Amino acid sequence: MESFSLLMQGLSTALDPVILLYALIGVTLGTAVGVLPGIGPALTVALLLPVTYGLDPAGSLIMFAGIYYGGMYGGSTTSILLNTPGESASIVTAIEGNQMARQGRGGPALATAAIGSFVAGLIATLLLAFLAPQVVKLALTLGPREYFALMVLAFVTVSATFGDSSLRGLTSLFIGLALACVGIDGLTGAARLTYGVPQLMDGIETTTLAVALFAIGEALAVAAIREPPDGMHRVRGSVKMTGEDWRRSWKAWLRGTFIGFPIGSMPAGGADVASFLSYAAERKLTKHPEEFGKGAIEGVAGPEAANNAAAAGTLVPLLTLGLPTTATAAIMLAGFQQFGLQPGPLLFVMNAELVWGLIASLLIANVMLVVLNLPLIGLWIKLLSIPRPWLYGGILLFATLGTIGVNASPVELGMLILFGVMGYGMRLYGYPVAPVVVGLILGPMAEQQLRRALAIAQGDWTTLVSTPVSATLLGISAVFLVVPMLMRLRGRGQVLSQVAGDAD
Amino acid sequence: MSEGFSPERRPRRAAFVIAAGLAGLAALILVDAAGLKQDGGYAGVGPADVPRIVAYGLLGLAVMTVVSGLRGDLPRPPRQAPAPVLWILGGLVAQLALLHVVGFVISGALLFGMTARGFGQRPLWKAVAVGLVLSLVIYGVFDRLLKLNLPGGPLELLIFRG
Numbered sequence: 001m002e003s004f005s006l007l008m009q010g011l012s013t014a015l016d017p018v019i020l021l022y023a024l025i026g027v028t029l030g031t032a033v034g035v036l037p038g039i040g041p042a043l044t045v046a047l048l049l050p051v052t053y054g055l056d057p058a059g060s061l062i063m064f065a066g067i068y069y070g071g072m073y074g075g076s077t078t079s080i081l082l083n084t085p086g087e088s089a090s091i092v093t094a095i096e097g098n099q100m101a102r103q104g105r106g107g108p109a110l111a112t113a114a115i116g117s118f119v120a121g122l123i124a125t126l127l128l129a130f131l132a133p134q135v136v137k138l139a140l141t142l143g144p145r146e147y148f149a150l151m152v153l154a155f156v157t158v159s160a161t162f163g164d165s166s167l168r169g170l171t172s173l174f175i176g177l178a179l180a181c182v183g184i185d186g187l188t189g190a191a192r193l194t195y196g197v198p199q200l201m202d203g204i205e206t207t208t209l210a211v212a213l214f215a216i217g218e219a220l221a222v223a224a225i226r227e228p229p230d231g232m233h234r235v236r237g238s239v240k241m242t243g244e245d246w247r248r249s250w251k252a253w254l255r256g257t258f259i260g261f262p263i264g265s266m267p268a269g270g271a272d273v274a275s276f277l278s279y280a281a282e283r284k285l286t287k288h289p290e291e292f293g294k295g296a297i298e299g300v301a302g303p304e305a306a307n308n309a310a311a312a313g314t315l316v317p318l319l320t321l322g323l324p325t326t327a328t329a330a331i332m333l334a335g336f337q338q339f340g341l342q343p344g345p346l347l348f349v350m351n352a353e354l355v356w357g358l359i360a361s362l363l364i365a366n367v368m369l370v371v372l373n374l375p376l377i378g379l380w381i382k383l384l385s386i387p388r389p390w391l392y393g394g395i396l397l398f399a400t401l402g403t404i405g406v407n408a409s410p411v412e413l414g415m416l417i418l419f420g421v422m423g424y425g426m427r428l429y430g431y432p433v434a435p436v437v438v439g440l441i442l443g444p445m446a447e448q449q450l451r452r453a454l455a456i457a458q459g460d461w462t463t464l465v466s467t468p469v470s471a472t473l474l475g476i477s478a479v480f481l482v483v484p485m486l487m488r489l490r491g492r493g494q495v496l497s498q499v500a501g502d503a504d
Numbered sequence: 505m506s507e508g509f510s511p512e513r514r515p516r517r518a519a520f521v522i523a524a525g526l527a528g529l530a531a532l533i534l535v536d537a538a539g540l541k542q543d544g545g546y547a548g549v550g551p552a553d554v555p556r557i558v559a560y561g562l563l564g565l566a567v568m569t570v571v572s573g574l575r576g577d578l579p580r581p582p583r584q585a586p587a588p589v590l591w592i593l594g595g596l597v598a599q600l601a602l603l604h605v606v607g608f609v610i611s612g613a614l615l616f617g618m619t620a621r622g623f624g625q626r627p628l629w630k631a632v633a634v635g636l637v638l639s640l641v642i643y644g645v646f647d648r649l650l651k652l653n654l655p656g657g658p659l660e661l662l663i664f665r666g
Contacts, residue, residue, distance in 0.1 A: 050652060051646075053652055054651040165577075167565065171526065174526075174558060174565055175562075177558045178529055178558050178559075181555040185551040187551070192537075192552075192555060216592075219592060220589050223591075223592055223622050224588055224589050225585075388624075389619070389621075392619055392622075393635060394638065396595070397638065397642065400612070401612075401642060401652075405653065413600040413603070414600060421593070428579075428581040429518060429578055429579055450554070452547075455546040
């Protein structure tokens, strides 16, 4: 019951009118930006990070939490109404949701997505609240070698396990790790890879890299293709779900939640894996198999719930271990670091009020979203019809705003352009971009843990596998690295590439 | 967004360019690591060692990229239109060059206008005009209300401090 009283305390922090206002602004902005086609949660969070710079840590993180949930939510609207999902986790939602919209059932599709996200978000956030203190207790017993092994596992799952090529995933990861070496070495103070440029001493900003790869790279890729954009489907009739819709949806919501949360909370891929598995489960369990592929409501309800539950789940390793497992989580970690806060077990001890206020705000943000979204759906749809020149002009202006606001040096803007071109090239040749971002932020942390572990063991490398926990984690990493390679060699790689996403 | 695998299995020049880029990055790291003082302490692993491991990893990946390129194992991108890409890059470079000369609002308006032009919006002056209004609003909200420090130029002085 310890969690319960802490959560109640958190709620009293979060119910402060000013904090409520921050959460409301965050949720609204997050949904508005997340709804825009081509903008996934990672980019939403990266673009809106500058909005929170001027606030105090609590207000900023709570607004940020609202942006995160809002961005996840907005993406489902895009994928149901347009056939170009704004976020990878919504690709599965697009399969059935878009079919429903074509038949004029866009309203109920949006409703089951919204309510399913709410149910999943509520349950998953409560699970997060009750699980987090347990994981923190566990985390306090882990030493540097266990942390290092955990990070290796995160590296492998984010780069090599899913997607259509381990080689390209690992290449992306190593580019991120190489960029992570730039700057002052945390343990000795040696300047690495700065080549005499003082601005490089601080290293490469995660937000600069993320915004460049996701926003500029994407804008260049979209501009260069020039295919006519898919038409949007009008929402006809009411958004109300029939009794039949409810009956078919509620079990899918719950199943989606319990598939999504564990997957999100383990360092084993993000929301896209969860929504894919939920879709597979619904197709297997349905009483209406003939409707699948032609607009089955379970196929929207389950994956949307799984998607949001996984999003809450990724907060478990992020908050308790400081371990980001998706690009979105990596950017959120950067959001914490701008205030000198390092997520991890100590955060729960040193900044308990802040953490529990944040978790409580997630619950509140979730309620705000469902209240806000069902009536405002017409407004979000209007946002979808912004002409592309204005949309991308605005995205680029915002993308550079964040960099200029933090550090208006030509070097920083030059890096933005350079990484933007790199992101464009990576999109052209099927290199995933998320591993670069995760590599950049997790690289220095993994290096520090590795060197600490080796220092404790006086340079003996076998220390890395000398405890059952670290040996098991490294063993699982090896399995996640090798098995997918074998699957692809045997021509069974399609499953893995379907699960992959590049926006999450 | 690129297409999936192409059935053609001809060697791919792009793969060799990518591999060269990876090897070049590895070389940059190794040259830098050679110049670092080796200060491993108890760990026996100093500041130069992890970059070296990363560099060797990059070299290995470069070799594998060459092999996969020989087997034609790289997605074939659809035909690219160069003009829109150049408009957008031009807008970004213009903003970089002019930011500290004319301030955030005008350089941002140029970036917006040139990006919109890249996406087919004509004429350019109209797109820049829309950009001017938008970046004025952004400057007002972020610099004045949210205390972000955006570089000002003559226009910002005239409107916000005059």
